[in-house]
Amino acid sequence: MDFIVGLPRTPKGYDSIWVIIDQFTKSAHFIPMKTIYHAKTYAELYIARIVSLHGVPRTITSDREFAYNNSYQKSLEMAPFEALYGRQCRTPINWSEPGERVTFGPDLVTQAEEQVKFIHDNLKREQTRQKSYSDKRRTPLVFEKDDHVYLRVSPMKGMHRFGVKGKLAPRYVGPFKITEQCGLVAYRLKLPPHLAAVHDVFHVSQLKKCLRVPEEVIDTSQIQIQLDLTYEEKPIKIIDQKQRSTRRRTINFYKVQWSNHSEEEATWEQEEFLQTKYLASNLCKN
Structure with missing residues (x-):
């Protein structure tokens, strides 16, 4: 069951819909509701609209009337109405059509049992098919020692x-x-x-x-935060170096590891920038 809320208020004051679906036959009930209802009102409506028709359900899962119940369900290979009552739902177009077969006694029981078995087989086949699709995309988690x-x-x-x-x-x-x-x-x-x-x-x-x-992982307690909520990064090690030549000169670049960062986060900086601000000659190089 589920609730559809936030709907425009009707002249009778209804502003939500209570949706109750049977998981086996896919039949559904849509009950107009008011958001001001209390738990007692919900219980009374459930008994009047559901229990009186189908009995007390074995399980209730909290999670659509005519158009839904009369629509074809691929997993059932029939409409929910036909799965629930054993016959197709009659619309105003065929209400006057004669020739509907009436089943009595043992034939009714046999037909119902065959219908239930047919639905079970269809549901099992569809669940197996969906499982095969999911298993192709699902990879099991595997860890190693020391991870x-x-x-x-x-x-x-x-x-x-x-x-x-x-x-x-x-x-x-x-x-x-x-x-x-x-x-x-x-x-x-x-x-x-x-x-x-x-x-x-x-x-x-x-x-x-x-x-x-x-x-x-860097311990944040060791970082000195300034009054303007910033902190200064200092170079602690030169990991690598390279040169880039232009028409006029050759520029040296150094791969620098910064304080509060690991080697994977090292950046390439120009030699001129490091000499101006940090004096690169004082850095220890691997």
Whole structure:
């Protein structure tokens, strides 16, 4: 079931639609609603409009009347109305057409059982087909020993197990190092001492690969922020050098690693710029 809200208000005050669909037969009910209704009103409407017609459902999933129920469903190979009642829905065009066959007694039961089996087979075939399409695009997550991963924290357990709480709390904690693989879909993580009470083996669905190892992450507490909310980058090492010749002169370039950054983030700078601002001769070169 689901709700369609934000609709223009009708003369009778309805401004939303309650959509209830049977997952098996695909039949649907559309109930006009008012957003001011309370839970008691919803329960009364559900009993009057659904339970009175179909009985109490085994399960309810919270997630379309005539045009939808009479439309062809590929997975059923028939319309939802025909799957539910065993016959096609009659429209005003064929209301007066004679010759409709009437089924009684055991024939009705046999026909209903054949209809249910037919629908089950069609649904299973469609689900298998959709699964084959999904499996082609889905690649399993595989990690290696010593990889670093983030651990997904559930909203309920994260508060008690990892001390993560609040609406803006991170969805992942870590990163943590993988010490070994346990089976095909589980990994053991190296957790810090304050998480010693947490079981250290987790399913692969709870993990997300860390693209940058913790050793390369800069501690922001060491960065000195100035009053205008800026900080100064200083060259700490020259990694490489090259020359570029023009008609008049040759320009030297140096690949410089900056403070608060890793070697992967090194940039090429002109020798003149480095001498003017940082005195490149004092840099240590690999």
